[in-house]
Amino acid sequence: MKSEPVTESGIEPRPGFHGCVRAPPGARASAGGLGGLASPPMKSDTARAWVLAAIDLVFPALCPVCSAALGAGRRDPLCGACWRAIERVRAPLCELCGLPFPGFGTPADEGTLVGRCQACATAPPPFAWARAGGIYAGALRDAIHAFKFGGKQPLARPLAGLVLEQARAWLSAGVAALVPVPLAPARERERGFNQALLLAERLGAEAGVAVRPRWLRRTRPTAPQADLTAVERSRNVRGAFAATPAVRGLEVVLVDDVFTTGATVAECVRALRAAGARRVGVLTVARVV
Numbered sequence: 025m026k027s028e029p030v031t032e033s034g035i036e037p038r039p040g041f042h043g044c045v046r047a048p049p050g051a052r053a054s055a056g057g058l059g060g061l062a063s064p065p066m067k068s069d070t071a072r073a074w075v076l077a078a079i080d081l082v083f084p085a086l087c088p089v090c091s092a093a094l095g096a097g098r099r100d101p102l103c104g105a106c107w108r109a110i111e112r113v114r115a116p117l118c119e120l121c122g123l124p125f126p127g128f129g130t131p132a133d134e135g136t137l138v139g140r141c142q143a144c145a146t147a148p149p150p151f152a153w154a155r156a157g158g159i160y161a162g163a164l165r166d167a168i169h170a171f172k173f174g175g176k177q178p179l180a181r182p183l184a185g186l187v188l189e190q191a192r193a194w195l196s197a198g199v200a201a202l203v204p205v206p207l208a209p210a211r212e213r214e215r216g217f218n219q220a221l222l223l224a225e226r227l228g229a230e231a232g233v234a235v236r237p238r239w240l241r242r243t244r245p246t247a248p249q250a251d252l253t254a255v256e257r258s259r260n261v262r263g264a265f266a267a268t269p270a271v272r273g274l275e276v277v278l279v280d281d282v283f284t285t286g287a288t289v290a291e292c293v294r295a296l297r298a299a300g301a302r303r304v305g306v307l308t309v310a311r312v313v
Protein backbone atom coordinates (compact mmCIF):
# COMPACT_ATOMS: atom_id res chain seq x y z
CA MET A 25 0.00 0.00 0.00
CA LYS A 26 1.37 3.39 -0.96
CA SER A 27 1.49 5.77 1.97
CA GLU A 28 1.11 9.50 2.05
CA PRO A 29 4.21 11.35 0.90
CA VAL A 30 5.67 12.30 4.24
CA THR A 31 9.34 12.94 4.94
CA GLU A 32 11.15 11.34 7.86
CA SER A 33 10.61 14.45 9.90
CA GLY A 34 6.88 14.04 9.41
CA ILE A 35 6.70 17.28 7.46
CA GLU A 36 5.19 16.82 4.06
CA PRO A 37 7.15 18.44 1.24
CA ARG A 38 4.69 20.86 -0.27
CA PRO A 39 4.59 21.69 -3.94
CA GLY A 40 2.44 24.73 -3.15
CA PHE A 41 0.61 26.42 -0.34
CA HIS A 42 -2.60 24.48 -0.69
CA GLY A 43 -4.69 27.40 0.45
CA CYS A 44 -3.45 27.48 4.04
CA VAL A 45 -4.26 30.63 5.93
CA ARG A 46 -1.05 32.30 6.92
CA ALA A 47 -0.47 34.60 9.84
CA PRO A 48 -0.58 37.52 10.21
CA PRO A 49 -4.05 38.39 8.92
CA GLY A 50 -3.76 40.08 5.60
CA ALA A 51 -1.10 37.65 4.49
CA ARG A 52 -3.73 35.19 3.25
CA ALA A 53 -2.39 32.81 0.68
CA SER A 54 -4.37 30.67 -1.69
CA ALA A 55 -3.21 27.88 -3.93
CA GLY A 56 -2.59 30.42 -6.62
CA GLY A 57 -2.02 33.40 -4.37
CA LEU A 58 1.71 33.03 -3.99
CA GLY A 59 2.15 31.05 -7.14
CA GLY A 60 4.23 33.78 -8.72
CA LEU A 61 6.77 33.49 -5.94
CA ALA A 62 7.62 29.93 -6.89
CA SER A 63 7.14 30.28 -10.61
CA PRO A 64 10.78 30.69 -11.72
CA PRO A 65 12.01 27.08 -11.98
CA MET A 66 13.97 26.11 -8.87
CA LYS A 67 17.29 24.37 -9.30
CA SER A 68 16.16 21.52 -7.13
CA ASP A 69 13.42 20.34 -4.84
CA THR A 70 15.79 20.96 -1.96
CA ALA A 71 16.08 24.64 -2.80
CA ARG A 72 12.31 24.85 -3.08
CA ALA A 73 11.86 23.10 0.28
CA TRP A 74 14.24 25.60 1.89
CA VAL A 75 12.31 28.54 0.49
CA LEU A 76 9.04 27.09 1.77
CA ALA A 77 10.58 26.42 5.18
CA ALA A 78 11.81 30.01 5.33
CA ILE A 79 8.35 31.35 4.45
CA ASP A 80 6.84 29.04 7.08
CA LEU A 81 9.13 30.60 9.65
CA VAL A 82 7.96 34.13 8.89
CA PHE A 83 4.31 33.36 8.09
CA PRO A 84 3.45 30.05 9.82
CA ALA A 85 0.90 28.03 7.86
CA LEU A 86 -2.28 27.61 9.88
CA CYS A 87 -4.79 24.77 9.88
CA PRO A 88 -8.11 25.77 8.24
CA VAL A 89 -9.99 23.71 10.86
CA CYS A 90 -8.42 24.69 14.21
CA SER A 91 -6.15 27.62 13.20
CA ALA A 92 -3.14 26.03 14.92
CA ALA A 93 0.27 25.98 13.25
CA LEU A 94 0.43 22.88 11.06
CA GLY A 95 3.23 21.15 13.00
CA ALA A 96 4.50 17.59 12.90
CA GLY A 97 2.47 14.92 11.21
CA ARG A 98 0.56 17.49 9.18
CA ARG A 99 -1.39 16.59 6.07
CA ASP A 100 -1.43 19.97 4.37
CA PRO A 101 -3.48 21.98 4.81
CA LEU A 102 -4.70 19.96 7.82
CA CYS A 103 -2.56 20.15 10.97
CA GLY A 104 -1.08 17.07 12.61
CA ALA A 105 -3.39 17.31 15.63
CA CYS A 106 -6.57 17.42 13.48
CA TRP A 107 -5.31 14.58 11.29
CA ARG A 108 -4.64 12.39 14.32
CA ALA A 109 -7.97 13.36 15.93
CA ILE A 110 -10.00 11.92 13.04
CA GLU A 111 -11.79 8.80 14.24
CA ARG A 112 -11.09 6.10 11.65
CA VAL A 113 -13.67 3.51 10.67
CA ARG A 114 -12.56 0.32 12.37
CA ALA A 115 -13.58 -3.28 11.83
CA PRO A 116 -15.60 -5.23 12.66
CA LEU A 117 -18.11 -3.71 10.30
CA CYS A 118 -21.01 -4.60 8.02
CA GLU A 119 -19.62 -6.34 4.96
CA LEU A 120 -22.05 -4.47 2.70
CA CYS A 121 -22.53 -0.88 3.90
CA GLY A 122 -19.40 -0.62 6.06
CA LEU A 123 -21.27 0.34 9.24
CA PRO A 124 -18.92 -0.27 12.18
CA PHE A 125 -20.16 -2.43 15.06
CA PRO A 126 -18.63 -0.67 18.05
CA GLY A 127 -18.21 -2.87 21.08
CA PHE A 128 -18.74 -5.99 19.04
CA GLY A 129 -16.01 -8.57 19.33
CA THR A 130 -12.53 -7.94 20.69
CA PRO A 131 -9.57 -5.96 19.36
CA ALA A 132 -8.36 -9.28 17.90
CA ASP A 133 -11.34 -9.13 15.56
CA GLU A 134 -9.93 -6.00 13.90
CA GLY A 135 -9.71 -6.50 10.18
CA THR A 136 -12.45 -9.10 10.11
CA LEU A 137 -15.95 -8.72 8.78
CA VAL A 138 -18.89 -10.06 10.70
CA GLY A 139 -21.81 -10.27 8.33
CA ARG A 140 -24.44 -7.65 7.72
CA CYS A 141 -26.01 -4.93 9.80
CA GLN A 142 -29.74 -5.03 10.51
CA ALA A 143 -30.61 -2.62 7.68
CA CYS A 144 -28.61 -4.55 5.06
CA ALA A 145 -29.96 -7.89 6.31
CA THR A 146 -33.52 -6.58 6.00
CA ALA A 147 -33.18 -4.79 2.66
CA PRO A 148 -29.84 -5.31 0.86
CA PRO A 149 -28.56 -2.05 -0.71
CA PRO A 150 -28.06 -1.82 -4.49
CA PHE A 151 -24.28 -1.34 -4.15
CA ALA A 152 -21.82 -4.22 -3.83
CA TRP A 153 -20.03 -2.53 -0.95
CA ALA A 154 -19.57 0.87 0.72
CA ARG A 155 -16.56 1.97 2.72
CA ALA A 156 -15.58 5.26 4.38
CA GLY A 157 -12.41 6.81 5.75
CA GLY A 158 -13.67 8.09 9.09
CA ILE A 159 -16.62 8.68 11.38
CA TYR A 160 -18.54 11.90 10.62
CA ALA A 161 -17.77 13.72 13.88
CA GLY A 162 -15.27 16.08 15.49
CA ALA A 163 -12.26 17.10 13.41
CA LEU A 164 -13.46 15.22 10.33
CA ARG A 165 -16.88 16.87 10.34
CA ASP A 166 -15.20 20.27 10.80
CA ALA A 167 -12.79 19.55 7.96
CA ILE A 168 -15.61 18.52 5.61
CA HIS A 169 -17.57 21.67 6.52
CA ALA A 170 -14.51 23.84 5.83
CA PHE A 171 -14.01 21.97 2.55
CA LYS A 172 -17.60 22.25 1.31
CA PHE A 173 -18.87 25.48 2.79
CA GLY A 174 -15.70 27.39 3.71
CA GLY A 175 -14.12 27.23 0.27
CA LYS A 176 -11.11 25.28 1.57
CA GLN A 177 -10.79 23.20 -1.55
CA PRO A 178 -7.19 22.13 -0.81
CA LEU A 179 -8.65 19.95 1.97
CA ALA A 180 -9.52 17.51 -0.83
CA ARG A 181 -5.95 16.32 -0.50
CA PRO A 182 -5.95 15.06 3.12
CA LEU A 183 -9.61 13.96 2.88
CA ALA A 184 -8.85 11.79 -0.14
CA GLY A 185 -5.71 10.67 1.70
CA LEU A 186 -7.89 9.43 4.54
CA VAL A 187 -9.99 7.37 2.14
CA LEU A 188 -6.86 5.82 0.65
CA GLU A 189 -5.40 5.13 4.08
CA GLN A 190 -8.50 3.20 5.10
CA ALA A 191 -9.90 1.76 1.90
CA ARG A 192 -7.32 1.72 -0.87
CA ALA A 193 -7.71 -2.05 -1.26
CA TRP A 194 -11.20 -1.44 -2.66
CA LEU A 195 -9.73 0.37 -5.67
CA SER A 196 -8.57 -2.89 -7.22
CA ALA A 197 -7.39 -3.33 -10.79
CA GLY A 198 -10.92 -4.35 -11.78
CA VAL A 199 -12.30 -0.85 -11.13
CA ALA A 200 -12.76 0.87 -14.49
CA ALA A 201 -13.66 4.35 -13.23
CA LEU A 202 -14.53 6.61 -10.32
CA VAL A 203 -17.87 8.39 -10.68
CA PRO A 204 -18.53 11.39 -8.40
CA VAL A 205 -22.06 12.01 -7.12
CA PRO A 206 -23.25 14.95 -9.24
CA LEU A 207 -24.26 18.17 -7.52
CA ALA A 208 -27.40 19.99 -8.59
CA PRO A 209 -26.25 22.52 -11.24
CA ALA A 210 -27.62 25.46 -9.23
CA ARG A 211 -25.79 24.32 -6.09
CA GLU A 212 -22.56 23.79 -8.02
CA ARG A 213 -22.78 27.29 -9.50
CA GLU A 214 -23.34 28.73 -6.05
CA ARG A 215 -20.49 26.76 -4.46
CA GLY A 216 -18.17 27.03 -7.43
CA PHE A 217 -17.20 23.37 -7.36
CA ASN A 218 -18.48 19.85 -6.75
CA GLN A 219 -16.77 18.46 -3.66
CA ALA A 220 -17.32 14.85 -4.79
CA LEU A 221 -15.55 15.59 -8.08
CA LEU A 222 -12.55 17.17 -6.31
CA LEU A 223 -12.29 14.09 -4.07
CA ALA A 224 -12.63 11.69 -7.00
CA GLU A 225 -9.90 13.55 -8.90
CA ARG A 226 -7.49 13.21 -5.99
CA LEU A 227 -8.36 9.55 -5.48
CA GLY A 228 -8.06 8.84 -9.19
CA ALA A 229 -4.68 10.56 -9.46
CA GLU A 230 -3.30 8.69 -6.44
CA ALA A 231 -4.72 5.28 -7.30
CA GLY A 232 -4.36 5.51 -11.08
CA VAL A 233 -8.08 5.13 -11.81
CA ALA A 234 -9.98 7.17 -14.42
CA VAL A 235 -12.55 9.73 -13.22
CA ARG A 236 -15.80 9.96 -15.21
CA PRO A 237 -17.99 12.80 -13.92
CA ARG A 238 -20.19 12.74 -17.04
CA TRP A 239 -21.29 9.17 -16.57
CA LEU A 240 -23.86 10.21 -14.00
CA ARG A 241 -26.13 13.28 -14.02
CA ARG A 242 -29.09 14.67 -12.18
CA THR A 243 -32.35 14.56 -14.09
CA ARG A 244 -34.27 16.89 -11.79
CA PRO A 245 -33.61 19.21 -8.86
CA THR A 246 -34.01 17.78 -5.34
CA ALA A 247 -34.53 19.44 -1.98
CA PRO A 248 -31.49 19.55 0.37
CA GLN A 249 -31.34 16.23 2.25
CA ALA A 250 -30.13 17.72 5.54
CA ASP A 251 -33.51 18.37 7.18
CA LEU A 252 -35.27 15.24 5.94
CA THR A 253 -35.95 11.91 7.65
CA ALA A 254 -34.55 8.70 6.15
CA VAL A 255 -37.84 7.91 4.39
CA GLU A 256 -38.14 11.47 3.07
CA ARG A 257 -34.53 11.40 1.85
CA SER A 258 -35.17 8.26 -0.11
CA ARG A 259 -38.32 9.70 -1.68
CA ASN A 260 -36.61 13.04 -2.37
CA VAL A 261 -33.89 11.52 -4.59
CA ARG A 262 -35.92 8.69 -6.15
CA GLY A 263 -35.33 8.69 -9.91
CA ALA A 264 -33.26 11.89 -9.73
CA PHE A 265 -30.19 10.46 -11.49
CA ALA A 266 -29.40 8.91 -14.87
CA ALA A 267 -26.23 7.21 -16.09
CA THR A 268 -24.76 6.84 -19.58
CA PRO A 269 -24.57 3.49 -21.39
CA ALA A 270 -20.76 3.88 -21.23
CA VAL A 271 -20.89 2.05 -17.86
CA ARG A 272 -22.33 -1.11 -19.41
CA GLY A 273 -20.47 -4.19 -18.22
CA LEU A 274 -18.01 -2.22 -16.07
CA GLU A 275 -17.13 -2.15 -12.40
CA VAL A 276 -17.21 1.43 -11.13
CA VAL A 277 -16.87 3.16 -7.77
CA LEU A 278 -19.15 6.01 -6.76
CA VAL A 279 -17.46 8.80 -4.75
CA ASP A 280 -19.07 11.21 -2.28
CA ASP A 281 -18.10 13.18 0.80
CA VAL A 282 -20.48 11.80 3.44
CA PHE A 283 -22.53 8.61 3.70
CA THR A 284 -25.52 9.59 5.83
CA THR A 285 -28.53 7.33 5.34
CA GLY A 286 -27.17 6.12 2.01
CA ALA A 287 -30.29 7.36 0.18
CA THR A 288 -28.40 9.50 -2.34
CA VAL A 289 -25.66 6.98 -3.07
CA ALA A 290 -28.21 4.15 -3.36
CA GLU A 291 -30.16 6.12 -5.95
CA CYS A 292 -26.95 6.90 -7.89
CA VAL A 293 -26.02 3.21 -7.79
CA ARG A 294 -29.50 2.25 -9.07
CA ALA A 295 -29.02 4.59 -12.03
CA LEU A 296 -25.57 3.15 -12.80
CA ARG A 297 -26.91 -0.40 -12.53
CA ALA A 298 -29.90 0.46 -14.71
CA ALA A 299 -27.45 1.69 -17.37
CA GLY A 300 -25.70 -1.68 -17.25
CA ALA A 301 -22.87 -1.29 -14.71
CA ARG A 302 -21.78 -4.78 -13.67
CA ARG A 303 -20.74 -3.89 -10.13
CA VAL A 304 -20.82 -0.62 -8.19
CA GLY A 305 -18.96 0.14 -4.96
CA VAL A 306 -19.14 3.33 -2.89
CA LEU A 307 -16.30 5.29 -1.29
CA THR A 308 -16.95 8.25 1.00
CA VAL A 309 -14.68 10.34 3.19
CA ALA A 310 -16.97 10.02 6.19
CA ARG A 311 -19.81 7.95 7.50
CA VAL A 312 -22.57 8.86 9.90
CA VAL A 313 -22.93 6.18 12.57
Ligand SMILES: [Zn+2]
Nearest residue numbers: 087090103106
Ligand atom coordinates in the same frame (compact mmCIF):
# COMPACT_ATOMS: atom_id res chain seq x y z
ZN1 LIG B 1 -6.03 21.58 12.95
Ligand SMILES: [Zn+2]
Nearest residue numbers: 118121141144
Ligand atom coordinates in the same frame (compact mmCIF):
# COMPACT_ATOMS: atom_id res chain seq x y z
ZN1 LIG C 1 -24.97 -2.67 6.44
